[in-house]
Amino acid sequence: xxIAAFSDVHGNLSALTAVWRAIERDRLDIHxxxxxxxxxxxxxxxxxxxxxxxxxPNIVNVRGNYDKNVAVFPEREEDYRRRWRRKRPEKxxxxxxxxxxxxxxxxxxxxxxxxxxxxxxxxAASILLTHYAPGVKExxxxxxxxxxxxxxxxxxxxxxxxxxxxxxxxxxxAGGVLFVNPGTVGRNWNRKPTYAxxxxxxxxxxxxxxxxx
Numbered sequence: 558x559x560i561a562a563f564s565d566v567h568g569n570l571s572a573l574t575a576v577w578r579a580i581e582r583d584r585l586d587i588h589x590x591x592x593x594x595x596x597x598x599x600x601x602x603x604x605x606x607x608x609x610x611x612x613x614p615n616i617v618n619v620r621g622n623y624d625k626n627v628a629v630f631p632e633r634e635e636d637y638r639r640r641w642r643r644k645r646p647e648k649x650x651x652x653x654x655x656x657x658x659x660x661x662x663x664x665x666x667x668x669x670x671x672x673x674x675x676x677x678x679x680x681a682a683s684i685l686l687t688h689y690a691p692g693v694k695e696x697x698x699x700x701x702x703x704x705x706x707x708x709x710x711x712x713x714x715x716x717x718x719x720x721x722x723x724x725x726x727x728x729x730x731a732g733g734v735l736f737v738n739p740g741t742v743g744r745n746w747n748r749k750p751t752y753a754x755x756x757x758x759x760x761x762x763x764x765x766x767x768x769x770x
Contacts, residue, residue: 558588558678558681558756558757558758559583559585559588559754559755559756559757560585560588560589560590560591560678560754560755560757561580561583561585561586561588561590561591561752561753561754561755562590562591562592562593562686562719562737562739562752562753562754562755562765563576563590563591563592563593563739563742563750563751563752563753564592564593564594564595564621564688564719564720564721564722564738564739564740564741564742565593565594565595565621565721565722565724565740565741565742565743565744566592566595566596566597566600566606566610566742566743567595567596567597567598567599567600567623567741567742567743567744568596568597568598568599568600568601568602568603568606568655568743569599569600569601569602569606569742569743569744569750570600570601570602570605570606570609572742572743572745572750573606573609573742573743573750574609575750575770576742576750576752576770577609577613578770579752579768579770580752583754585754586613586615588615588678589615589616589617589676589678590613590615590616590617591616591617591684591686591719592610592616592617592618592619592686593619593621593686593687593688593719593720593721593722593738593739594618594619594620594621594622594624594670594688594721594722595621595622595623595624595688595721595722596610596618596621596623596624596667597623597624597627597655597659597667598623598626598627598648598651598652598655599647599651599743599744600743600744603627603655603658603659603663604658604659604660604663606743607659607663607666607667608663611666617674617676617686618670619670619671619672619673619674619686619687619688620667620670620671620672620688621688621721621722622688622722623651623652623655624667624668624670625667625668626652627652627655627656627659627664627667628656628664628665628667628668629668630652630653630655630656631656634653637649637652637653672687672688673685673686673687673691673692674686674687675715678757681757681759681763682715682716682717682735682757682763683715683716683717684715684716684717684718684719685713685714685715685717685718685719686719687718687719687720688720688721688722689720689722690709690718690720691709691712691713691718691720692709692712692713693709696722696723697709697720697722697723697727697736697738698723698725698727698738699725699727699729701729703729703731706729706731706732706734706736707731707732708732709731709732709734709736710731710732710733710734710736711732713734715734716733716734716735716763717734717735717736717737717755717763717765718734718735718736718737719737719738719739719753719755720736720737720738721738721739721741723738724740724741724744724745725738725740726738726739726740726741726751726753726767727767728753728764728765728766728767730762735755735762735763735764735765737753737755737765738753739751739752739753739767740752740753740767749769749770750769750770751767751768751769752767752768752769752770753765753766753767753768754766754768
């Protein structure tokens with residue numbers, strides 16, 4: 558079985574469409590497709606991206622930090638202004654602008670997304686889908702020490718961890734767990750979007766590769 562995973566769309570509809578076309582081309586959409594969150598923020602199509610995701614029930618979604626911050630912006634605006642308007646004005650403006658254009662149903666959908674999900678596909682491997690590291694607010698990247706991944710593997714209690722947040726794609730094995738960060742669909746700084754394809758076979762350890770559309 559092969560399954561696809563992506564993350565960090567960040568409101569970029571053209572990149573999301575390109576990745577999804579590649580997923581459909583390879584018939585990966587016949588199985589659940591995993592999305593590690595941050596669907597909004599910075600791109601010019603936050604509402605359209607969320608509607609794209611919601612119209613495809615086989616996409617399994619979790620909540621990223623931008624999803625949460627945009628969803629609760631109206632009640633947290635003063636706090637966000639103090640925290641980011643001077644230190645990170647581009648972040649504050651992205652949250653403000655996206656909050657202003659999304660619909661009420663999109664706001665509720667973003668707010669209600671789960672932080673983490675653990676799933677098992679038939680007799681295949683168990684998968685933990687999360688935006689950060691398992692159970693903690695920590696971004697994982699190629700720089701993360703093997704020792705830290707081994708610690709996180711113990712808490713994950715799954716065969717695979719799919720995460721996002723750092724926009725840095727990697728596939729690493731530690732503590733008997735395959736860690737996969739698909740990189741970013743929509744905020745790759747003028748490079749191609751990336752996604753991951755995982756291969757699950759009975760009797761073999763899970764494997765994954767990073768792909769571009």
